[in-house]
Amino acid sequence: MSESLYFIGYVAAACTSMSFLPQAIKVIKTNDTESLSIVMYSVFTFGVLCWLIYGIVLVDWPMIIANVITFTLAGIILALKVKHTFFAKKITKTP
Numbered sequence: 001m002s003e004s005l006y007f008i009g010y011v012a013a014a015c016t017s018m019s020f021l022p023q024a025i026k027v028i029k030t031n032d033t034e035s036l037s038i039v040m041y042s043v044f045t046f047g048v049l050c051w052l053i054y055g056i057v058l059v060d061w062p063m064i065i066a067n068v069i070t071f072t073l074a075g076i077i078l079a080l081k082v083k084h085t086f087f088a089k090k091i092t093k094t095p
Helices: 004-016 021-028 038-058 062-088
Strands: none
Touching: 004 062, 021 062, 038 062
16 A cells, blocks of 8 residues: 555544544543443444454454544443443532
8 A cells, every 4th residue: 555545544544533532631620421322432432443443354443543542532431421321420419
């Protein structure tokens, strides 16, 4: 594969992977996951894992690097969403 194609792959990997960074930082700082869809993040994270496995099979480094980063960031967001959805104590106001 030509060097220019690898460059395009790395640029695409950086853009798509880093797009999750602001969301991950916000969720980690605020612990607010209420507006996030647990179904969307579950399916997305599984899809990224599949892309990662595919990249490993192909030994495609831009795909591997991008999906390791994206899987990590999406996994953090998903883990916090699961934690806040199923394990957080609900505070109720008593009259």
